[in-house]
Amino acid sequence: MATESSTAPVPVHIAAICGSMRGEKSYTRLALELALTSAANTGATVDLIDLSTFHLPLCSGPDDTDDNPQIQALKARVSAAQGILLGSPEYHNSFSGVLKNALDLMGGDEFRGKVFGLLGVAGGSAGAVNTLGHLRVVVRGVGGWSLPVQISIPNVRSAFANGKLVDKGLEERVRFLGRELVRFTRLHSMVPELEHRLVEIIDEDV
Numbered sequence: 001m002a003t004e005s006s007t008a009p010v011p012v013h014i015a016a017i018c019g020s021m022r023g024e025k026s027y028t029r030l031a032l033e034l035a036l037t038s039a040a041n042t043g044a045t046v047d048l049i050d051l052s053t054f055h056l057p058l059c060s061g062p063d064d065t066d067d068n069p070q071i072q073a074l075k076a077r078v079s080a081a082q083g084i085l086l087g088s089p090e091y092h093n094s095f096s097g098v099l100k101n102a103l104d105l106m107g108g109d110e111f112r113g114k115v116f117g118l119l120g121v122a123g124g125s126a127g128a129v130n131t132l133g134h135l136r137v138v139v140r141g142v143g144g145w146s147l148p149v150q151i152s153i154p155n156v157r158s159a160f161a162n163g164k165l166v167d168k169g170l171e172e173r174v175r176f177l178g179r180e181l182v183r184f185t186r187l188h189s190m191v192p193e194l195e196h197r198l199v200e201i202i203d204e205d206v
């Protein structure tokens with residue numbers, strides 16, 4: 001049976017969640033913006049979710065907080081995305097409590113089966129390796145798939161000049177993270193379509 005083929009890219013929407021409360025002064029946010037710009041250049045739609053613009057309660061359990069309009073707004077924006085970029089400053093060898101609280105206020109409904117990119121910034125020379133490792137475990141906890149590629153920006157106070165990364169190699173790796181997230185999110189989004197088509201083919205053969 002003839003099938004219609006299309007070269008149009010699979011549409012994907014990418015949301016980046018910024019775990020810094022420093023708003024436009026945040027290096028995490030700057031790095032996420034760079035990755036999102038790269039994602040947008042490959043045809044994805046993008047959304048930067050800056051947690052400093054929300055007034056989220058501390059998580060105590062879904063029964064207590066689910067009707068909170070701020071949580072509902074956050075959930076709606078995350079639910080709209082098929083690919084999620086998590087960005088955090090390194091705080092005391094882990095990711096920020098603000099990001100953990102936001103992730104705790106959500107769960108499998110928003111995250112299960114989605115593709116995740118991870119990015120961390122750190123004041124020190126050791127970088128954000130612990131942030132990235134801890135986020136990877138949490139992504140597993142919410143049923144997501146973390147990309148192997150990840151970004152750690154060490155010595156972050158001197159890593160940026162005039163809002164741009166000084167190290168052009170690092171800048172390209174941040175852009176690559178954005179492109180890879182779109183690429184794998186597209187591939188992942190096609191799986192249900194392929195499963196559906198396979199079932200159709202099997203049915204045709206009967």
Ligand SMILES: Cc1cc2nc3c(=O)[nH]c(=O)nc-3n(C[C@H](O)[C@H](O)[C@H](O)COP(=O)(O)O)c2cc1C
Nearest residue numbers: 020022026027028089090091092093121122123124
């Ligand atoms: C509470 C706190 C803890 C921090 N702990 C670490 C740390 O363990 N390692 C490190 O390299 N930097 C640490 N830093 C520095 C931050 O990673 C750095 O200031 C970063 O730029 C903040 O990210 P932002 O600009 O996106 O807010 C810490 C900063 C704060 C406020």
